[in-house]
Amino acid sequence: MKKIKRIDLWRWMIIAFVGSYLLIPVFAMLEFSTRGAPGERSADAWTAIPTFPKLLSSVYSSLQLAVVVILAVVFILVPTMIWIHLRLPHLRRYMELICLLPLTIPAIVIVVGIAPTYRVLYQIFGSSTLTLSFVYFILVLPYSYRSISASLFSIDSHTLSEASRSLGASTIRMIAGVIVPNIKVGIMSGAVISIALVLGEFTISNLLNFETMQVVINLLGKRDAATSVAVSLAALIFAFVLLAILPTTNRSRSSKLKTNRKAKVAKYE
Amino acid sequence: MQNKERAISLKKFETNSLFRKIFPYLGVVPFALLALFFLIWPTLVVVYGSFQNLEGGYGFGSLIEVVTNEKYLNGFKVSIKLAAYSALAGSILGGLFSWAIANGNREGYFRRLVLAASGVFAQFGGVMLTFAFLATFGFNGMLTILANSYFGQNILTDASWLYSLLGLVVVYTFFQIPLMLIVFLPAIENLKPEWKEASESLGGSTTNYWLRIGAPILAPSFLGALLLLFANAFSAYATAAALISQGSPIVPLQIGFAISGEVSRTNPGISKALAVGMILIVVVVMFGYFKLQSKVSKWVKS
Numbered sequence: 315m316k317k318i319k320r321i322d323l324w325r326w327m328i329i330a331f332v333g334s335y336l337l338i339p340v341f342a343m344l345e346f347s348t349r350g351a352p353g354e355r356s357a358d359a360w361t362a363i364p365t366f367p368k369l370l371s372s373v374y375s376s377l378q379l380a381v382v383v384i385l386a387v388v389f390i391l392v393p394t395m396i397w398i399h400l401r402l403p404h405l406r407r408y409m410e411l412i413c414l415l416p417l418t419i420p421a422i423v424i425v426v427g428i429a430p431t432y433r434v435l436y437q438i439f440g441s442s443t444l445t446l447s448f449v450y451f452i453l454v455l456p457y458s459y460r461s462i463s464a465s466l467f468s469i470d471s472h473t474l475s476e477a478s479r480s481l482g483a484s485t486i487r488m489i490a491g492v493i494v495p496n497i498k499v500g501i502m503s504g505a506v507i508s509i510a511l512v513l514g515e516f517t518i519s520n521l522l523n524f525e526t527m528q529v530v531i532n533l534l535g536k537r538d539a540a541t542s543v544a545v546s547l548a549a550l551i552f553a554f555v556l557l558a559i560l561p562t563t564n565r566s567r568s569s570k571l572k573t574n575r576k577a578k579v580a581k582y583e
Numbered sequence: 584m585q586n587k588e589r590a591i592s593l594k595k596f597e598t599n600s601l602f603r604k605i606f607p608y609l610g611v612v613p614f615a616l617l618a619l620f621f622l623i624w625p626t627l628v629v630v631y632g633s634f635q636n637l638e639g640g641y642g643f644g645s646l647i648e649v650v651t652n653e654k655y656l657n658g659f660k661v662s663i664k665l666a667a668y669s670a671l672a673g674s675i676l677g678g679l680f681s682w683a684i685a686n687g688n689r690e691g692y693f694r695r696l697v698l699a700a701s702g703v704f705a706q707f708g709g710v711m712l713t714f715a716f717l718a719t720f721g722f723n724g725m726l727t728i729l730a731n732s733y734f735g736q737n738i739l740t741d742a743s744w745l746y747s748l749l750g751l752v753v754v755y756t757f758f759q760i761p762l763m764l765i766v767f768l769p770a771i772e773n774l775k776p777e778w779k780e781a782s783e784s785l786g787g788s789t790t791n792y793w794l795r796i797g798a799p800i801l802a803p804s805f806l807g808a809l810l811l812l813f814a815n816a817f818s819a820y821a822t823a824a825a826l827i828s829q830g831s832p833i834v835p836l837q838i839g840f841a842i843s844g845e846v847s848r849t850n851p852g853i854s855k856a857l858a859v860g861m862i863l864i865v866v867v868v869m870f871g872y873f874k875l876q877s878k879v880s881k882w883v884k885s
Binding site for chain 2: 321324325326328329331332335336338339340341342343345346347390391393394397398401402405409412414415416417418419420421422423424425426427428429430431448449451452455506507510511514515516517520521528531532535539542543546549550553554557558
């Protein structure tokens with residue numbers, strides 16, 4: 315009994331220490347952005363957010379970018395992965411290699427190599443921030459690949475695809491109507507990480523001179539620190555709420571498994 | 584009628600064995616093109632460009648400049664130090680944190696909350712993180728002001744420590760801890776309670792259990808996570824760029840300076856040579872990570 319208590323004491327000491335490391339800076343952002351006259355709180359920094367049109371438009375283009383990247387993940391990465399999984403299994407290793415490659419090539423290095431490509435893109439598409447979605451798609455590859463491939467391996471995709479084909483489904487129907495709903499959770503968690511990554515990206519957009527949210531926040535920070543801290547905190551809370559409400563773990567499945575296991579244990583007993 | 588014709592032409596195609604062989608590969612073309620133009624090609628540009636010399640010709644000039652110039656060598660030294668210290672701090676704190684979370688209620692709301700927050704914080708590096716720490720420890724930061732009003736002049740008063748190597752380590756550790764939690768929690772939750780019970784029933788103490796069972800089992804996962812954290816910090820640019828406005832103490836900042844400043848016009852090879860140096864280090868580290876990772880998965884399967 316005494317021992318359990320000691321473990322709990324250690325647990326909570328660690329949680330309190332690490333937790334305060336992570337939460338004090340976040341709380342400080344709240345405190346800093348609501349400073350008024352000495353000894354007073356004020357919401358001036360927060361109400362000032364809409365008065366920076368550049369800031370609003372950059373938030374808008376970053377959100378647009380996040381949507382385009384997620385669409386690319388859903389309509390390019392997911393079908394390709396399913397296709398390779400089912401039809402071209404000998405390509406799986408190369409696919410994995412390509413998808414994990416961005417982990418070994420720092421974003422700052424990608425900027426160096428991709429700058430000439432973007433000079434060409436500028437000629438074709440103009441200066442639209444949306445052209446960043448090409449390189450952001452590459453950036454989110456490792457994270458989306460991992461979560462999607464984990465759920466692809468957890469289902470019996472071959473049986474599913476053969477069953478749907480024998481019932482007369484076309485390839486597109488088989489992928490969109492049968493496989494995708496079964497790996498929804500993996501796609502969702504990949505999408506959420508992609509949103510967080512796109513909204514937080516600074517390196518590439520800054521050095522390629524695109525005005526994404528982070529670039530504008532950084533510029534604003536030199537002029538109006540309180541407001542840029544307020545926007546940062548708002549973005550942080552937004553990403554956290556997204557991650558907390560979207561079902562990124564398949565809870566119903568895991569609880570089902572658990573009851574199955576319990577039933578099995580009961581049978582053996 | 585039309586359908587029939589189409590059927591016939593399709594049949595013709597299908598009897599064409601070459602087409603049948605190639606057809607499945609068409610499905611990967613869009614993805615392959617994207618990967619080619621935005622991942623493979625830029626990497627080749629960097630590697631190829633690192634052989635550009637000062638005079639515009641080709642040779643080892645830029646690469647030699649990078650490995651002999653005191654400034655760039657020092658950049659690599661500070662970068663490696665920063666990555667190593669923050670990876671160590673992050674893996675130890677994050678490892679303990681994983682243990683604390685794993686010992687709690689696994690279906691509970693608290694665990695879910697912590698995991699969601701970790702997902703955000705691990706991607707939180709960059710401008711926003713810099714502002715968070717400036718709001719905490721900066722010259723006008725919350726803790727700086729608090730410490731001043733309670734203790735008078737003290738170590739926190741001079742906020743310039745935040746801009747030094749120590750400051751960078753403290754800031755980087757902030758995003759290393761949640762990353763450690765994400766990669767290490769599954770490993771620590773794989774420890775079966777039966778093993779602990781077995782060790783206890785044989786008279787082993789808690790220390791015995793951790794030294795002889797826990798540590799050997801977790802060692803590959805922990806080392807792998809340590810390497811991943813190292814690569815993560817070594818590659819990071821945004822946080823340092825937003826924090827440090829003068830000088831380029833670490834390699835990513837030197838690259839950023841080289842491509843945005845005058846350097847690239849006088850010597851276009853330098854940024855690429857520095858980038859090749861970064862790739863080499865990260866590839867070696869990540870190779871170790873993947874090796875350890877496969878060791879872990881083999882072990883878990885058997």
